[in-house]
Amino acid sequence: DAGVTQSPTHLIKTRGQQVTLRCSPKSGHDTVSWYQQALGQGPQFIFQYYEEEERQRGNFPDRFSGHQFPNYSSELNVNALLLGDSALYLCASSLVGTTPYEQYFGPGTRLTVT
């Protein structure tokens, strides 16, 4: 049973650049959520995608955008990178309507902005 996968594992970018991170959900899941985890903090919810649409969004600026494809995989795009965007970016997948709600995380992408 394939778990959540993310690519790339690590990424180094310069301020002002743009980045795209990718996520494939766990087999059988249809919903993908993205989180930002700064060092020493818990994950902060960025947004969630279901049926190729953004369903919920946390307190993140419009520089953060996403997409979900028909095969349920997803991308996170961040424009005009800032030093403060350096973090571990986590993708989690779940199945809508499951009770109780549970999500499963990928290993994350470590983004460093210099």
Next chain:
Amino acid sequence: TQLLEQSPQFLSIQEGENLTVYCNSSSVFSSLQWYRQEPGEGPVLLVTVVTGGEVKKLKRLTFQFGDARKDSSLHITAAQPGDTGLYLCEGGSYIPTFGRGTSLIVHP
């Protein structure tokens, strides 16, 4: 904004000791999840609690959901070095909310 407060923030103990970590909120949650996260990895789901007063056991780990569904605790009996990690709680809500975590180190 719903907040989850976790305590203690850091815990360093010897192998064989018992410990309890806490997750508290002023809000009611429909469910609460506990995860363990190792450095550079994603959180791994340990348990989900749903019913107020519910107790779940996972080997040496005991999870309890408060009667009012606003708080939860995780008790580890006879901790082992393999228990080392960041323990996170997440409240089930419209916007997923995580605590800052408890960083546990178990020394051999």
